Amino acid sequence: MTTVAILPISNVSGEKSYRAIAGNKQSIGKTAGQALDGLTIQLGEPDFCGMLIVQSFYPDSFFGAEQQKRLSGLMNLWRMARDLGEALPSEQQIELDTLVDAELKAATNRTSSLMQQLSQ
Secondary structure (H helix, E strand, C coil): CCCCEEEEEECCCCCEEEEEEECCEEEEECCHHHHHHHHHHHHCCCCCCCCCCCCCCCCCCCCCHHHHHHHHHHHHHHHHHHHCCCCCCHHHHHHHHHHHHHHHHHHHHHHHHHHHHHHC
16 A cells, blocks of 8 residues: 655645645645545546545644754755755755655654554
8 A cells, every 4th residue: 555645735825735745655635635636637546545634734743843844945945946946955955754754654654653542
């Protein structure tokens, strides 16, 4: 089964959108559903079948407020650089990649925790 993380993102003007990530593939949409639809097309899984867990995106023990704030800030910098046809400085790109991986791991851990709670 493919693991998918859907993260809320905000642009510089505060408009919210969503990024769906699975491995090295990703998609952005105005809603979580649009982001997921775009990603499933890339994955070649048009008949998506699985369990979706929607988190409220508040800080928790798996991914804290400071991590969320830094991830949001780096995503804004990444989008500005992208729009200018540039790349983030390598140090910031490494930090962004690390935070995206941490959020994906947090989503996986949240799911595992929920599954354990449901099986009790």
